[in-house]
Amino acid sequence: MESLGEMLKSWPGGRSMSNQADQKLEELMADPLVERLFVKHPELNERAVRMNMNRVYQYVNEYRNCTNCPGLNNCPNDFEGHYTLLSCETVNDQVQLIDRKVSCKKFIARRSEEQIKNRIRSFYVDETALNNGYSADEILFNDPKRTEAAYQILAYIDKTKEEGLQKEGLYLAGKFGTGKTFLMCYLLHELAKAGYSGAIVYMPEFVEDLKSMMHDQAKLRETVEMMKETDLLIFDDIGAENLNPWVRDHVLGSILNYRMNRKPTLYTSNYELDALERHFSFTSKDGDEQYKGERLMNRVRPYVEVIMVTGENKRGRK
Template identity: 65%
Template sequence: MAMMEALGDVLKRMPNGRDALKQADRMMQDLLAEPLVVKLRAKYPELDEHTIKLNLNRVYQHVKEYRTCSNCPGLEQCPNDFEGHYTILSCETVAGFTQLIDRKVPCKRLLARQREQQIRSRVRSFYVDDRALEEGYSAQEILTNDPERMKAAGQVMRYIAKTKEDGLQKQGMFLTGSFGTGKTFLMCYMLHELAKSGFTGVIVYMPDFVEDLKALMHDAGKLKETVDMLKETDLLIFDDMGAENLSPWVRDHVLGAILNYRMNRKPTFYTSNYDLDMLEQHFSFTNREGEELHKGRRLMDRVRPFVETVIVTGHNKRGNHTP
């Protein structure tokens, strides 16, 4: 208080000092009339004008940031001192002395961004365009944008709901259909939705992934790390299965090991232009036909019993923005 009085004496001695004091007093009265300050004083009756005068900067910051947040320009243009945060005030009386306490709290937009980042951190992709994982289409849009795809979309929606309600399923899904009908998008949507409930997921674009696996043959540590991740993730999607140039080594020692571990434990999902019978032929195709037919069938025994088939029909959506 002594400092404020000393400042008042200085202002009085300055030219127009009394006008400055009157202006400051008007500003103080305007601040006291602010609905936010009136509400604050109603919540804390002990908050008198004297305490407010001692904490003008805090009260002003509180009001200014509230106004800014009420007309939020977006996180990227947030003008507050601490991006994505605003000041809230509370009172505490200690030994008869009223203290005004301020603290910064995150706004709803920052919390939403942090939640989205947390969701995305649960999902990893190999060679799949990240934009497919970042689309924000609603369930309604997915169901209605292409009526021909409605049945397939409904199956995926039901799977998502069942997993959210009952927990991780042992059975996955096999999405089959012609090129560009949205199979990958439906799986990315599923990953994103289930990541909101805490499930981790990996989506792998098979043609590129298989070529990288061949290169990892001579890097045992990196190969083990990759295979272990695919074994352990909650949700695993092999995207465009059947389009890869599959070698017997990848089929038997990598895919076979992953699927053998996951069956009856965690769900595996597939998108493919093939149906299950055609995929078995793809797994069996080598120069050593007799032996490889057996191995192809053996791998399919780790796929076929553990998936629900989803036939995805509709229009080719490649090259436009329709999900």
């Protein structure tokens, strides 16, 4: 019986094809990557390479593509963000080359970042702070006046990573534009990397949206349940909202009543705690209701560590 090589040579143009294959095999055998493959797998031989030239060529070509990576979005490999890896296996005294696709570092990093983002829900908050990523240096040294608060945030993150979710949350108080929301977004991002889910809610717009949800009970129930169950819940700019008794007593009260002693709730505010209690005690509908303000604060005050955030107003600065 004729060998495949002899059959190719006997066909019109077959000898040329065979010569091209021999030349390609010679080039592959001289490639440093293939030479390293022979060192790693001593059982590998030239016959196995010849029988698997397409696999070996793809292995070499994709390695070169990765070495000169043009970026994940312009990945030239067959499977974006993956490259071919070869290994050997001997079956019935025959060496077989086995190829498999492996994720590259850039693909793994992007997938990890997508998983992090999927753990965080944002309601009415500018997501730039969540999507751009952070560095500890940026958190600590952008504003020296804010450094002490930043260290407290970092300590809370480390404690949560070491011990698990804390029952106590944080209450960041300070003037406009000092970076309270920025610090909280950093906290969410870092703890999402550790596997925790979270939500950040901009209170003034959330409260206005709740009024329309009164007529969509399914959406209201879904929203409230999510805020009850998420690992970390941040109420951003609390105290700036225009409260009514229903929002205060039946929505906020319900969420905070469920979360206390279960999961941490965190806050940013321009008010310190006493001023926030006065805010909760007054609604546009019923006026001053000190008892109901105290009642809600009993679900806030005992469950937070207060951090004063000082520094310059960074809004509007270029």
